[in-house]
Amino acid sequence: MPTGSKSGSGMEGVLGRVLHYCIAIAIALFVIGLGYLVATASQAGLDEQFSLQQIVDSITSIRPEGIIGLGIIVVVVTPILRIVATTIMSLKRRDTVVALLTILSFLSITIAFIVKTLS
């Protein structure tokens, strides 16, 4: 079956919704976090950098940087969730070739992360 058929319930529809909801959640968190940042006149500078640990700490203490940080995490995991959704949908359709390709992509991202962290 050719890919690209207009479909709300097929693989394209599911993947589209995964991306749509993840980005919608992230943008909502960005808007809330920025609004909170402006409202509280946070001491943090505009280009102040936060480590992952600081972001986690800010999330638990419900600070504006934490809300935005949570949005950044949602954005970064969105393509990974899309890959996982593609794998599940492919396995459901018994399309082992696409499932294998997505698993290899997932492993490659993991390797890329390790290589880039070490280099």
Place this chain on the structure above:
Amino acid sequence: MLGIGGGVFLVPILTLGFGIDIKVAAATSLVTIIVTSSTSASRYLEGGLVNVNLGVFLELFAVLGGIVGAIVVFYLQDYVIEAVFGAALIYTAFYIWRTKDAGSRCRPEADKGPREKRSRFRGRFYDDCQKEAFEYDVKRIGPGAGASFVAGNLSGLIGIGGGIVNVPAMNLMMGVPMKAAVSTSNFIIGVTAVASALVYLSNGLMAPAITAAASIGIFIGAMIGTRLLAKTRGETLRTVFAMTISVIAVLMFLRAGGWL
């Protein structure tokens, strides 16, 4: 709208326009590339413009290219890569401008041979602008995978979205109509940016306020861009794409010369 992510424009705007540190700008750019590509790809997927099988195949090579890029980045001079890449972009822009869109060569189902009908990468989409359904088969899969590897590699080497390589490769080399190429590129580039974004995030290089502000702006731009794509003819899109990559080529030459 063009499937290139926009990072190549955002980094100079943040660094030159707002005086923001290059590493913070690069980290922000990576997050916005994911926002743009995911926003656009979600709409293109639901509109049936993305060739999922082709995207899944090409993104694997793009990620592998990114790994190699992260390793060889220490052995190559940035200005050499940027100058060579700038020249390649000028040639690509000229080639796109001189040739016709693959979509115009699409034929009805009845005219297709059995080999084409069996193809895993065959795609179909409805063009809202031309009010017509198009089908296409993907050619030269091997060279296309190589181009995607190069796209991922360049992404790792000089921090650009791989779309400016992927879109022309799909359109000119693989015979994918421009709209489907742009849509499938958006499907791919978010995945290419993930590994680098994770590294920036784990190394504490994300500036939450800048990232949030840029992402909201990029999100609004991507929403407008996806609507524009649906209303734009493939040939017009190719002209805009050729003009855009010409500007990017100039930016590359400026970066190579140390003026940017």
